[in-house]
Amino acid sequence: MMGTRFASKVVLITGATSGVGAAVARRIAAEGGAVVLGARGKEAGDRIAEEIRTAGGRALFVPTDVTVEADVARLTDAAVSEFGRLDGAFNNAGAINAFGPVQDIDDAGWRADLELNLTAVYYGLRHQVPALAASGGGAILNNASQLGVVGMASVAPYVAAKHGVIGLTRAVALENADQGIRVNALVSGAVDTPAYRNSMGATPEGEAMVAALHPIGRIARPEEIAAFCAHLLSDEASFITGAALTADGGFTAR
Known part of the structure; x- marks a missing residue:
């Protein structure tokens, strides 16, 4: 065990079958927390x-499509x-569905990105706010990525959705501050995940290009982001709410 910050606490994590979500689940479980994992992939979810x-932790996997409210309620x-x-x-599930200039993106692509990256949050x-209130308070972290605060060509629906996540985070933080519920947004740079490896990191050239976008000279390891997320979800961050917090290797400092 790494510590006991999450002893007696229960944390729900979506998009938890790989990458950052899985790393956060492992970190919180290692610190004594019970983790409830939600994702579409049952085989991967059951395995994690x-x-x-x-390893001695407490974990439950619930097959979940976060774009279906009934699934989210069941989770x-x-x-x-x-x-x-x-x-x-930790509302972490997300992906880019539509690529290209905005005039070439159809309604289905627009809706798919908003449904997965914003409506799902x-x-x-x-459903999480009432459950946290019933427990006497707690913390919610929404993954907004670096594209929640900057723009990028050819992925306009995703950028719009992630900017929306930050606005939603701030509004809900204000609505629930008096109930002891903190709500923050994670602004992360590129992370070495399977999804990244299947896209920009699939070639040495692509990996070098993405790394160069980060002044620190590399992308993040999932465990680095997980450590930051665990801090924000713990009582050590008890005075932080309504914030978009950055762990991006300097990406958004330019």
Whole structure:
């Protein structure tokens, strides 16, 4: 065990079958927390939950499509039913569906990016906030990525959705500050995940190009982002709410 910051706490994590989501789940479980994992991939989700349990942690996987509100509600209910409470949530699921100049993106591509990257966060908040309130408060972290604060050509729907996540985060933080519920947004740079490896990191040239966008000279390891997320979800960050917090290797400092 790495510590006990999350002893007796229950944290829900979406997009938890690989990359940052899986790293956050492992980190929180290693610090004594129970983790409830939601994602579409049942085989991968069951494997990560079993890995955590084998290491002595507490974990539950619930197959979840975050674009379906009934799935999101079931995930939250499962956390409370299995572990008796909910103390935190990391709304991490997201991906880019539509590529190209805005005039070439059709309605289906626009809707797909907004549904997965923004509406899914709204569904999460709708169900997580009451559960956290019933537990006496807690923390929510929404993954906005670096494209929640800067623009990028050819992915306008994703950029719009991630900017929306930050606005939604701030509004819900203000609505719930008096209930002891903190809501923040994660602004991260590129991270060495399977999704990254299948896209820009698939070639040495692509990897070098992406690394060069970060003044620190490289992309992040999932464990680095997980450490930051764990801090923001812990009581050590008790005075932080309504913020968009950066761990991006200097990407947005330019």
